Amino acid sequence: MPLLGGIRPPIAVLLVLVLAVAGITAAVLGRAGEPSVPEGVLSSQQHFAEDGAVALRASIDERVTDLRRTAAGLNAGDPVEPERILSDLGKTYQKWTGTGVIDLRSGKVLAARGETIPLGWLDKEVLTGEHALVPRMVRLESGDVRLMSMAVLDGEDGAQQLLVASNSIAVPSINLGPFRSMAVVASDGEILSTAGFERPESVNSDAEREELDFLQKQMSGMADLAAAEAEKDPVSSKEPGSHGYTGVSGRLLGDEYNGRVVTAGYASLASSDPEQKQSVGAGLGLTVVAMLPVVQEEASAQDHGVYGLLAAGALVALGLVAVAVLWGTIQRPLIGLFLESRRLARGDLARPVAVPRWGETARVGAALERVRTQLGGGPAPDADGRTRPAGRIGVRVPLALTAVLLLLWCVPVGLLLNRTDDSVSVPAALVNDQRDRTDLLSDRVRRALNEAHADVVSTARLIGGREDSGPAALEALLKDAMRDHPRYESLYVADGDGKVVAHAGDEPAAPWSTAKRLPPLRVTGEGGSTPVVQAGSAVPGDAGLTLVGEVRVQFLGSLLDRPGLGTVRVVDADGRTLASNRGFLAFAELPEKSLTDLVRAGNLQVGAGPVENGLLLREGGSVTVAAAAPFSGGGVASDIGWSVVSWQDADRLQTVPSQREDRSVLAGILGLAAIVVCLGWLHLVVARPLRDLAAAAERLADGDHKSVLYPRYHDEVGAVVRSLELLRQQLQTLRRNEALRQAAAASQPSTRGM
Template structure:
């Protein structure tokens, strides 16, 4: 109930600020991926360059830089001396770059952020090594060392992609200066809070420079709207990365309407806690009056009987002459009546007494009544009070954030598939005019360089595999497509097979060979790892028939989406025939509560054109910090805990008190009915065990008297009691 007291609404739900923070983190991840991919591509291009010992630097630079469309300027330097050997495009800002020191390491050289013409740009580095140059005047091995160059490419900082109407996405440097800005739609005046970049830079600096930390910020308010911002560092959290030393921060912001109605659950929490305390006091008082106090009186009475049968005549008369108080309810009443009957038998006033088999309600009924008392408090808490309205509980900004994050996830999948196709196209181009052994070597190197592929193979015009490297293909569809793109190569099986394909030319400058296609089956685990993001919920990639191809959670290949509402939501993104479709979102009611769902289509251009695939997400609304849902959860939790704790405590009472009392009641009634042979063993080391020990002494005394009576003699303790009585 203390936790429920902390739920309140002030301005807008915390889920809105959390959503903006995660959007910033997703955007930073996309920016980091773009920079890492470009850096890796530049290095692979340099490694794949097939220069000779006589290659001119200018020709080499043209071959290395011409394939990169985003290059603003390029330079080729001598790694030992730093001398500029060739340059192209705009002047590369190399001031402050120690070439010899930069290229001295054995690992990859990370990109650097530099200033050129008043703008901030990125420098990408790659080492180029050419074969040693032979000396024509000597017949020995090469006399001159291999030429070692440093390729430097200058490119613009990738602009972040902004999703959601009115959202602004910025890339900041360590000082909070905006390096690239993107606005989706029209930004609200409230979102133009220029204090946010500096605040985001300070927060990122406090979190450290080599983490992917993120956070949320509140900006200025304009009228009924207030700016909500999120920041995230463009750095890797899994180890050293290319973006760790850049100090870049992504800031996203959007003006959202403030909540007009405020909710405070402190009064409800206080009233509910007081009611529960009252129920507990009543139940405790009932247990004290009906169980504890009568049990203590019975404990004292049993002790008196034990002293009466073990002491002398005066003591016996004093202890046995006092009646045993009999409680009016439960097992203690049965034990009290039987114990008083034993007292009279010890005095010789009566013989064995039979007790009725049918008895009234016992203490088990009291325990059940106690649970019912607490249930009267718990059941309304679980099922009735603070129930959130599914239709209005999830604020519109939270629903929009889920759709935005789904679009970002779709863009990541699209970028991954596009990059897989680009890499495969480069490998297909390098196969032109080569021998089978050389092609096999190229495919092995491509498989080693591109971890997203599980298998690479060539198909001839009949669909037969003529060359393969990697794992056994999963394909079951035998077809030789034209052109290039992304496709699926099976429709059933344990693992979905998604593949990129490209045509292979017969030779350099020639048309593609008829029916010769390079396929690269993409490891579905790569796509699954891209989909998993914090607080995005379950994510699925489906084909045009809404069959699952990849997911962030466990799934069966080609299964339908787990809910029919998700299937309908995915179909609404298709739009009119031939269009790209639009993302959509909705709050769906499931068996476990409301769910915030969204779906977005892949683009209808590029390698994924015409696939008709979708990305579908579903996040339980209970996982979001929405006050109405938090109040419902904590109210239900309080009711469940109260019911569980009361059942556990009363169950413990049944085990340690009620059940032993029932066993003792049965034994003492048998003893009072004439059973002198059943030995009473004390099991518990408490008042009930002490009563059992006293009853065992009484049983032994009665058994001895019965044996004496059967032998024709009068029992000692009973005769003494009668003589004393006559004398008195």
């Protein structure tokens, strides 16, 4: 018999799969102890670090880009006094710790603002080398590290000046929540800045001081590990085929202290587009580490190991019964038919055929017995040529019985065991992470809108400083600005009546009305398909002219697209949707009233609070983890009353109960797959050919000696078909010889008469 054909392989494979599924069930459902920290908590720390890295990278890139763009705009016009340059720069952008203008010929500082910028790092290589004017990190005398950005300005009489701006490399200034800390780590593992640790002067007891020392040591160790991991290639560091964060990211598990386990996530600064090579922040070799001590999961009161072993044992018992049914009802009778048919084909007609009791094998056995009788000289079939089959119960009955036996295990395990429908337990760390990540995202969107308005203000000043303010010159300047500002859908200059004087990009979606005093950042477009977010600034020196930039809603949606947060929306003070990371209707209400109440509570500065104050929403049989964070922190965007709200179903979080439920469903699916594969295999290669064999054997026994029998497979059924073909040929020869004898006997009397 061939290795993969016949009745034996599918039954053997079914037994092997049953034992394998039982082993997997015992392993995944009967673990001796659950992990001390749920997988969802570790994933959340990784996502938190990724969010921090995205925010830090965007902040660094925006500051460098703004400085270079300002210098390019100044170089396009007449030379400006250094003091005025720094004054206008400080009014437009409040993002640098220090700025200065230096004369490149003499090295003299022409103007300075903010903290003193050290000049010892400036040399010929910095200004004219292969990496000229590339931002770099410089350590101050105080030990702090600053990122120095540079741009060349054209001064009077052809003299060149160097515009320098310094800014600190720090984690985003957001609410980290209780016990969380973040750090920015250099490529060598040095911690450049931290946030979230308690200050030593606030520590009043030896226990608190000891815990703070422990956490700082843990952060130092995590920083070294994260810096080493960040050196890996972003593609090779991920699972094959996985997507998500473009840089290197992961999670770390630290030591345990006072019932809490230190968890951490890390993420290297990476460009939002892996093909983009212009990201300054991504090239600094920095890594963000987010650390959070979480309460260690207590062991469950129920012994899940017993459940796993009982489930595995039940599957083995049912599997053995199912295999015994298949062996006794299909395999053994079919092999008996194979032996009987081969005996008859060899000419051994002495013994009657052992006919099975029921099914297709009984029909084939009865037909073989009739053929044996005919070959032995017995009576030919009746004129009707019909003999009823010996049994109507086919081979599909044991297959169905086997499927039912295994489904008695698959259905309860997959659908009933370890269910979390009635009560979902969500760790407080996951709820806090939802809130803190939403707050971080709110800060990022607010900064992006502030940046959009600041860019409009900067471009408006460039327009006001140009001598040529004709429509053609304005459109050329706006096109250059559009090329540098991908966040805008369109840029246009409107006069006092709202009429568009010049524009670049798409046609303006909404007019800029100056009939009444409106905020510099506004949203219009009600009744349309998408909201229109506008940022406007008056053009200096030209009364009545206003530069307006319409922010792309898709740009805001891209900021909200973060893994592990579920659905994220930007809403106004009334809870109407303005942007989302998923499909949405313009100005649509939030899907649940509780989410609207959460947004309004945040706008009233009540705060979402801990779990009992509304972040864990229970409605009906579902549990939702939600958070809302209003814009706050300064800038024009903080006054528009917008909020970022996020929510997701609790069953999607990788908590210990949900993981147990997932494992149970996995075990049930694996069992169902074994049923489909093996019983489907049996039906295709045994059941269907056996039914055809039974019909062919009955036709042969009924006297059809002309139909040639061809085996479909080279297995037991095929062997019986080959034997039947040999028997058919023997019957045909026997009938021919008998006809010849009868013809010879009929001709003998006439011969004697002659």
